[in-house]
Amino acid sequence: MSGVALILYILFLLGYGAFLWIALWHLRAYRVAQSGNDRVSGIILACVGLLLFVSLLLFFQVPWQSYSLFPSSIR
């Protein structure tokens, strides 16, 4: 299970990173007026960074070996 979880987690991180890259590119490409309100996107991105770091820490805390994708009766 730990191998599957790791693969799924890496896929999630890659997908989330791609989403962030697209969203930020979009924000910069189409922004028209100069403004100090970029703080809001900065705060959201800081929260995202913090949560990604926490998710990384928690991922290695989870005892993945004790979980199974299928119930024992199927195996």
Place this chain on the structure above:
Amino acid sequence: MITLNQSPPGSSTGLHENEQVLLTLHRHWFIFALQATAVLFVGLFPFFIFFLLPIGAALFWFSAVIYWLFLLAFLLIAWIEYWLDMWIITNERIIDIEQRSLFSREVSEFFLARVQDVTVEVPSLMATVLRYGNIVVQTAGEKSFTIREIPHLEQAKEIILEQCRKINMLDAKT
């Protein structure tokens, strides 16, 4: 005076010679605050579930963090839609940039010389308290433009009417 760091994307010509930006308007901050509050409340669900159900702590909090990351992604999209949705009033025209979703946008522009009527609407109690509302601009064509949920209603209306008056006076002289 507000300076633009680039031409309004999607507008055919960018700013003309001698064209000045008089006002840029976004929706009132309350509109985004409503969405942010909704996200905050939905984000509290894992805490309720944690106290109600006996779930393994590490896996539960890992799932909760992934859930919060999805909520933040939603909030980021809401912010981008809010921030890129704007109206630019210049001394020649009004540019309406409508951000419908992350990748869908519509840019309309019309010249102030075509403006026939400007109406201010304050649609609700909250709009009255927080002083935001809609401006409906009727043009000589069939299409009317509605600038929705913006602050500084009276200022925007005055600027539009003042510029229309100046343009009409110039037209009358020539």
